[in-house]
Amino acid sequence: MRRPSVKFFNLLELEGLAAGLIPRPALDYIARGAGDEQTLRENRLAFSRVLVDQRVLSGSTGQTLHTQIFGSQLRAPIMVGAMAHHGLVHPSAESETARAAAAYGTLLGVSTVAMQNLEQIAAASKGDKWFQCYLTRDSGFNRELLQRAHAAGYKAIVLTADVTVGGNREHDRRNALHLPTPGNFLDSEGRRRLLDLSFDSGLGLDSLDFVRSHSAGLPLIVKGVTTPVDARAALQHGVDAIQVSNHGGRQLDGSPAAFESLQRVANEVRGRVPLIFDSGIRRGLDVFKAIAAGADLVAIGRPVLYGLALDGRHGVQAVLEQLEQELRIVMQLSGAGTLADVRDTPLLRIGSGSEPAG
Numbered sequence: 001m002r003r004p005s006v007k008f009f010n011l012l013e014l015e016g017l018a019a020g021l022i023p024r025p026a027l028d029y030i031a032r033g034a035g036d037e038q039t040l041r042e043n044r045l046a047f048s049r050v051l052v053d054q055r056v057l058s059g060s061t062g063q064t065l066h067t068q069i070f071g072s073q074l075r076a077p078i079m080v081g082a083m084a085h086h087g088l089v090h091p092s093a094e095s096e097t098a099r100a101a102a103a104y105g106t107l108l109g110v111s112t113v114a115m116q117n118l119e120q121i122a123a124a125s126k127g128d129k130w131f132q133c134y135l136t137r138d139s140g141f142n143r144e145l146l147q148r149a150h151a152a153g154y155k156a157i158v159l160t161a162d163v164t165v166g167g168n169r170e171h172d173r174r175n176a177l178h179l180p181t182p183g184n185f186l187d188s189e190g191r192r193r194l195l196d197l198s199f200d201s202g203l204g205l206d207s208l209d210f211v212r213s214h215s216a217g218l219p220l221i222v223k224g225v226t227t228p229v230d231a232r233a234a235l236q237h238g239v240d241a242i243q244v245s246n247h248g249g250r251q252l253d254g255s256p257a258a259f260e261s262l263q264r265v266a267n268e269v270r271g272r273v274p275l276i277f278d279s280g281i282r283r284g285l286d287v288f289k290a291i292a293a294g295a296d297l298v299a300i301g302r303p304v305l306y307g308l309a310l311d312g313r314h315g316v317q318a319v320l321e322q323l324e325q326e327l328r329i330v331m332q333l334s335g336a337g338t339l340a341d342v343r344d345t346p347l348l349r350i351g352s353g354s355e356p357a358g
């Protein structure tokens, strides 16, 4: 693989590097969070509140990262999370990201409000993809989208549950941000379709049944769960996986760090269904901690868009590879050769001696 034209050494510095390329309103839309951004900050801080119980003398050499989920083979437990409007940072939009995810060897989440329509993105690469579903107030259109996702070969449906209304994103209002009409909301001539684009504010447990009944047997993942009580309800409604996420701090400001939520939800789920985790991952060490806390797979958000802005598919691949390399180092140094070893590694809560984190 060719090296990206912009050099970077970790994912944290990507925002600064990409800032010169992305117009301010779009950068704010991507980078910033809701309200006072307490949750956005907490998403990072929470990782630093636990440490890894390092084993030496394990004799382990080399790491096995290969992961499977719902029949898809992943090179590492790292996927690209669903995000709207990749076209804000690259002319080939989601298609370019799709090519990167496939070249790297992982899953791509494709948003309902992607810049391109779901068929275009599906056709852009051979890699497996999940369709992230937002329910609008138009149930006929919701049904149509789910059927189209199945027909286009998507491997699972991710129902995002934490967007019953847009979060309080002050920066977007201040910038009078105007986002282009998403591809799925245009007709075949590229004209905006006359339908109600608003989110369904009444999204509830029956929405899970609705999605399941129109997605032709595809696995159903509910995204945006942060509490054990919601995890329990979702399990009772037969979801196939749970994605613990607070939308990268873009929705409810004041909700706990996603990593804290992961630890609570994992205690409730106890391995009955796969757990996907996102919000705040910037280091291979974060991936390690997420898996040790019970995640099976993590999803990456903003850094992917920065990589896309900096160098298209090569930039996105470099982002994923950087995380993987860091994860490999942490695994080697903590004596974990496999993901099962990572899962068995205790996390120590800072300030509580050697007490394992709950």
Ligand SMILES: Cc1cc2nc3c(=O)[nH]c(=O)nc-3n(C[C@H](O)[C@H](O)[C@H](O)COP(=O)(O)O)c2cc1C
Pocket: 029, 030, 031, 043, 081, 082, 083, 084, 111, 112, 113, 114, 132, 160, 223, 245, 246, 247, 248, 249, 250, 278, 279, 280, 281, 299, 300, 301, 302, 303
């Ligand atoms: C610009 C942007 C657009 C997003 N659009 C969506 C979306 O359409 N659907 C969705 O479920 N999540 C969306 N998300 C949330 C991501 O899937 C994910 O939860 C979040 O970005 C993870 O946090 P991170 O950016 O700190 O890695 C979006 C995030 C960003 C940054």
